[in-house]
Amino acid sequence: MASASPAHAAVPWVLHVDMDQFIAAVEILRHPELAGVPLVVGGRGDPTERAVVSTASYEAREFGVRSGMPLKVAVRRCPEAVFLPVDAPAYEAASARVMETLRGMPGAVVEVLGWDEAFVGVTTSDPVAYAQSIRAAVLEATDLHCSVGVGDTKVRAKIATDFGKPRGVYVLTRDNWFEVMGDRPTIALWGVGSKISQRLASHGYQTVRDLASADEATLVAEFGPSMGPHYGRLGRGVSSATVDDTPWIARAHGRETTYQTNLVEPDEVAEAIRSLAGQVVEDLRREGRACQRVFLKVRFAPFFTTNRVRKLGEPTFDPQVIATTALDLLTGLADDRPIRLLGVRAEMVPPEGGYVDPRTSGRGGPSARSAGTGGGTEDVTP
DNA sequence: TCTGGGGTCCTAGGACCC
DNA sequence: TCTGGGGTCCTAGGACCC
Numbered sequence: 029m030a031s032a033s034p035a036h037a038a039v040p041w042v043l044h045v046d047m048d049q050f051i052a053a054v055e056i057l058r059h060p061e062l063a064g065v066p067l068v069v070g071g072r073g074d075p076t077e078r079a080v081v082s083t084a085s086y087e088a089r090e091f092g093v094r095s096g097m098p099l100k101v102a103v104r105r106c107p108e109a110v111f112l113p114v115d116a117p118a119y120e121a122a123s124a125r126v127m128e129t130l131r132g133m134p135g136a137v138v139e140v141l142g143w144d145e146a147f148v149g150v151t152t153s154d155p156v157a158y159a160q161s162i163r164a165a166v167l168e169a170t171d172l173h174c175s176v177g178v179g180d181t182k183v184r185a186k187i188a189t190d191f192g193k194p195r196g197v198y199v200l201t202r203d204n205w206f207e208v209m210g211d212r213p214t215i216a217l218w219g220v221g222s223k224i225s226q227r228l229a230s231h232g233y234q235t236v237r238d239l240a241s242a243d244e245a246t247l248v249a250e251f252g253p254s255m256g257p258h259y260g261r262l263g264r265g266v267s268s269a270t271v272d273d274t275p276w277i278a279r280a281h282g283r284e285t286t287y288q289t290n291l292v293e294p295d296e297v298a299e300a301i302r303s304l305a306g307q308v309v310e311d312l313r314r315e316g317r318a319c320q321r322v323f324l325k326v327r328f329a330p331f332f333t334t335n336r337v338r339k340l341g342e343p344t345f346d347p348q349v350i351a352t353t354a355l356d357l358l359t360g361l362a363d364d365r366p367i368r369l370l371g372v373r374a375e376m377v378p379p380e381g382g383y384v385d386p387r388t389s390g391r392g393g394p395s396a397r398s399a400g401t402g403g404g405t406e407d408v409t410p
Numbered sequence: 411t412c413t414g415g416g417g418t419c420c421t422a423g424g425a426c427c428c
Numbered sequence: 429t430c431t432g433g434g435g436t437c438c439t440a441g442g443a444c445c446c
Binding site: 070071078079080081082096097098099100101104114251252254255278279280281282283284285286330331368369371373 | 411412413414415416417418419420421422
Binding site: 082095141142143144145218219220221222223224321334335336337338339 | 437438444445446
């Protein structure tokens with residue numbers, strides 16, 4: 029088995045395909061005059077409103093504009109930028125063409141992660157050439173550019189893509205993991221955000237290398253028996269390597285709105301919740317699955333967010349029941365505090381036979397471990 | 411500087427039953 | 429009177445990703 033492993037052996041690889049400035053690129057396709065100018069897509073396209081940047085073109089990024097940044101900040105950093113509203117149906121159509129192209133690649137198993145990215149599993153002796161053929165095929169079919177990360181696990185492939193951008197390919201495996209990632213902060217890992225990175229730092233684990241050799245008992249004490257070891261594995265780049273094309277089945281649908289002016293009157297709060305509940309029910313009816321649990325999300329001004337949940341006695345499609353439940357969850361929380369945002373989410377009754385997808389969304393936690401062997405048992409030392 | 415809207419998953423702890 | 433251990437269901441709350 030461990031004999032001469034020739035460079036040309038066909039073995040399984042994980043590729044991560046990520047479109048370059050996807051939303052901006054789609055807009056430039058239908059507005060060619062915007063090519064080369066700073067472009068910001070977000071909200072309703074009005075930078076005086078409460079909304080954030082969905083995507084900034086590379087030209088806008090040179091001014092420091094980033095995804096997730098408030099439009100008000102973006103316009104201050106780049107006053108000459110063109111601002112466009114989000115047009116979800118247009119991006120969904122472009123996304124569908126991209127994913128169909130990926131599914132047409134020989135031997136490819138495609139696991140969609142979002143509008144503009146997917147894992148591609150393939151067994152090949154030359155993953156870089158395969159990645160370049162993906163880039164060419166996507167460009168041919170859609171006029172859109174992408175970058176491809178090549179890895180021996182999902183985490184490595186996902187992170188590799190960033191090093192390939194734009195319009196490139198990058199390989200990240202156990203062989204160069206510590207060379208490339210070892211000195212970077214833990215927040216550079218997929219699945220480690222600001223809170224977890226701070227908690228890791230409080231134990232002296234600042235870098236990916238620190239985390240990779242972290243004391244297991246310390247991680248378990250801090251994060252629990254499941255998440256603790258999971259973070260240790262992330263530090264080593266170890267994760268599932270199984271790409272799964274089972275279609276995703278949604279667990280829940282929700283609607284939330286940030287109000288341009290804070291809500292203060294009980295009447296307007298009740299009306300807002302009724303409106304959100306009505307929109308959620310449209311999604312439920314389209315799906316044909318009733319609501320069994322109601323989630324209420326509230327963001328009070330200036331910026332405190334909280335959630336409440338209640339299971340219903342009987343599953344329902346009735347917007348009145350959902351709205352009444354959501355309002356009930358709000359009582360005792362509000363205390364006359366001004367409300368910036370309200371969200372109503374409905375967890376749906378599982379489909380016939382339950383949820384079958386063996387993978388998880390992949391980012392949240394270690395639950396892919398229950399998918400069994402997918403290469404997640406591999407280990408390396410820093 | 412001012413922070414969207416769509417999601418998923420994990421942990422802790424209380425209530426309840428056997 | 430003082431009191432087990434295990435299991436399941438539920439809610440609260442936190443964290444992350446695109």
